[in-house]
Amino acid sequence: MSVDLASQDSPASASLSPPPLHEHPNQFALLKQRRFAPFFWTQFSGAANDNLFKFGFTVMVTYQLSVSWLPPAMAGLVIGALFILPFLLFSATSGQLTDKFEKTRVIRFVKNLEVVIMLIAAFGFMSNNVNVQVPVLLGCTFLMGLHSTLFGPVKFAYLPQALNERELTGGNGMVEMGTFVAILLGNIVGGLIVAIPQVGPDYVAMGCVLLALAGRAVSQFIPQAPATDPDLKINWNPITETWRNLKLANSNVVVFRSMLGISWMWFFGAVFLSQFPSFAKEVMHGNEQVASLLLVVFSIGIATGSLLCEVLSKRHVEIGLVPLGAIGMSVFAIDLYFASRSMPPSGIMGVASFMSQHYHWRVMIDLALLSLFAGLYSVPMYALIQLRSQPTHRARIIAANNILNALFMIVSSILAGALLKAEFSIPQIFLFVGLANAVVAFYIFMLVPEYLLRFIALIASRLVYRFKITGDDNIPAQGAAVLTCNHVSFVDPVLLMAASPRPIYFVMDHRIFKMPVLGWLFRLAKAIPIAPRTEDPALYEAAFEAAAKVLRDGDLLAIFPEGGITKNGELQxxxxxxxxxxENAERDGLQVPVVPMALTNLWGSFFSRVEKGTAMVKPFRRGIFSRVGLNVGAPLAAERVAPESLHAEVAQLLQRGNA
Structure with a gap:
């Protein structure tokens, strides 16, 4: 096994180059590209192997072996605890290794380690001495947890280097889908082949070794991904490094709150997954195959939700899907309680009998939709962390997230056990978690209003309007810029939010903040109120100073140069x-580009001023799903900008949209 992570790659390996935009039609086309396909199948084989090994071992201890010091009722808990322990001990170190060394080298080191672990595990599976067999396999369980701990940061740190912003959501969706499909296949195959009389453990051993070798072989084709912080000095103390990583993540509020949101999702999911066997037997009156069926439904739901993210986000990192996912998780967890709380008495059923009962279908639909919305919830959060984290520290932040995930899953197990001890039924536990999810989600969205704002923008651009964006590639993916747009309606800022994958800070007429709902929304968005100098000189100057700070911080600033909403539909x-x-930006030593934009076909809609200057009357005067658009022009250098020339640029974009 090679341990020289810093050594040069093989001559046959390609180097990862920045991907161009619009290279493929959808996320599945990534499977035909070298920068993604070998990586996808490498992680897929690793996830499948983890679960083939763990489930095969668990079934052996539960049904086939007699171990006095490891009773069957405790086997699953002990194996699960041993697997998750390395995440707590070594995640901080694995994040540093990923940032310091070339990522493909780290991946191949991890796959070499997996081959060695599986060869040891094969010896354990094939041994006839239970006093050797069980300790060896428990040791391999810990080592496979270490394997996953090392692979976690490099998995999520590799994607932002291999994919552009438009591909990141789809790529994460594919990885999330692949992971859950691999988990499902690993569990099913492991349970089936270990049950084969006499030779089952031998077949599990061979399957684990073959999967490890296949993963190592395909990893050889992953292109190089350069180190992001090659001069990093490794801190081998996991406690101090974990604390340092958490502080580093906390310096970016959106990233840290997203980490907490993902960890909560693992808490939520762990409660359901841990209760599936008992839920199937005690509540649904089903046998082991019914428990497997529920797991299949749950996994398919997660995979479907993960894949839907790219479609619903229109190939951006769309965190507006996160509140939608949270709402769905709570709704269907709560409905699962009502669907399962009063099942009629019955003997233990097989899959055929279970499926023939109509009231069981509601339970399966709840599970499928609950997990689908969990996929919508988690994928954008992972993509946002990758996109917003500082590249030199990305893997360490992801490692800190893995530690939080592990802690939250441990707490979920303790809480579920406490609720069961307090004589909660399993449906009542699902109800409790569904209600808790609503509270936690609301709290997170109030702490980080960007999620809620993007959700509102998503609803406005998908349901209220049919919103078509042209030229959104011209919105800078990084760095400060000034966005300038015509002002047609009260929801113009909401539509601009929907068009940009990055948060936008708006300079807006102070009077709009006095409106009951929109005022609250724009205060939540940290919009900058401005008044004419003659009306309020202090507010006027404060607005420009706040705008200067936005640009100094490298963010997007949007203004409506007309100074107010048009009263006749014409560009003012x-x-x-x-x-x-x-001028203030130049004073601060900044040369920021100016991006002209034009909202089209919005005049005459519910939120624009018509009929004697009034707005928001006659909601359906243009029907529903009214077509509106946004044309985004090429960025202009600051020295080329003047009010007249900028007006001409926006007018040209407006004319193009109305043509």
Whole structure:
């Protein structure tokens, strides 16, 4: 096994280069590309092997072996605890290794380690001495946990280097789908072949070794992904390094709160997964095959939700899906309680009998939709962490997230056990977790309003309007920029939010903040109120200083140069505020691009001013799903910008959209 992570790669390996935009039609096309396909199948084989090994071992201890010091009732808990322990002990170190060394080298080291572990495990499976067999396999369980701990940070740190922003959600969706399918196949195959009389453990041993070798072989084709912090000095103390990583993640509020959100999802999911066998037997009156069926339904739901993320997000990192996912998780967890709380008495049923009972279908639909929304919830959060984390520290932040995930799953097991001891039924536990999910989600979205704002923008651009965006590649993916747009309606900022994968800070007329709902929304968005200098000089100056800070922080600033919503649908004269913003940026040593934009076909809609200057009357005067658009022009250098020339650029974009 090679341990020289810093050594040079083989001559046959390709080097990863920055991917261009619009290279493929959808996320499945990534499976034809070298920068993704070998990586996907490497992680798929590893996840399948983890679960083939663990489930095969668990079934052996539960049904086939007699071990006085490891009773069957405790086997699953002990194996699960041993597997998760390395995440707590070594995640901090694995994150540092991923940041310091070339990532493909780390992946191949981990796959070499997997081959060695599986060869040891094969000896354990094939041994006829139970006093040797069980300790060896328990040791391999810990080592496979270490294997997954080392692979976790490099898995999620590799994707942002291999995929562009438009591919990141789809790529994460594919990985999440592949992981759950691999888990499902590993459990099913492990349970089936270990049960073969006399030779079952031997077949599990061979399957584990073959999967490890296949994963190592395909990893040889992953292109190089350069180290992001090659000068990093490794801190081998896991406690101090974990604390340092958590502080590092906490420096970016959105990233840290997203980590907590993902960890909560694992808490939520672990409660359901841990209760499936008991739920199937005690509540649904089903046998082991029914428990497996529920697991299949749950896994298919997660995979489907993960894949839907790219479609619903229109190939951006769309965190507006996260509140949608949280709502669905709570709704269907609560409905699962009502669907399962009063099942009629019955003997233990097989799959055929179970499926023939109509009231069981509601339970399966609840499980499928609950897990589907969990996929919608988790994938954008993972993509956001990858996108917003500082590249040199990305793997360490992901490692810190893995530690939080492990802690939350441990707490979920303790809580589920405490609730059962307090004589909660399993449906009541599902109800409790569903209600808790609603509370936790609301708390997170209030702490990080960007999620809620993106959700509102998602609803507005998908349900209220049929929103078509042209030229959104011109919105800078990084760095400060000023977005300038015509002002047609009260929801213009919401539509611009929907068009940009990055948060936008708006400079807006102070009077809009006095409106009951929209005022609250724009305060939540940290919009900057501005008034004419003659009306409120202090607010005028404060607005420009706040705008300057946005640009100094490298964020997007949006202004409506007309100074107010058009009263006749025509483009009004641009005021000089844009020049003051650019002058302040130049004073701060910044040369920020200006991006012209034009909202089209929005005049005459519910939120625009018509009929004697009034807005928001006659909600359906243009029907539902009204077509509107946004044309985004190429960025202009600051020195080329003047109110008149910018007006001409926006007018041209507006004319193009109305043509």
């Amino acid at each position: 004269t641009f005021k000089g505020g844009i020049m003051k913003i650019l």
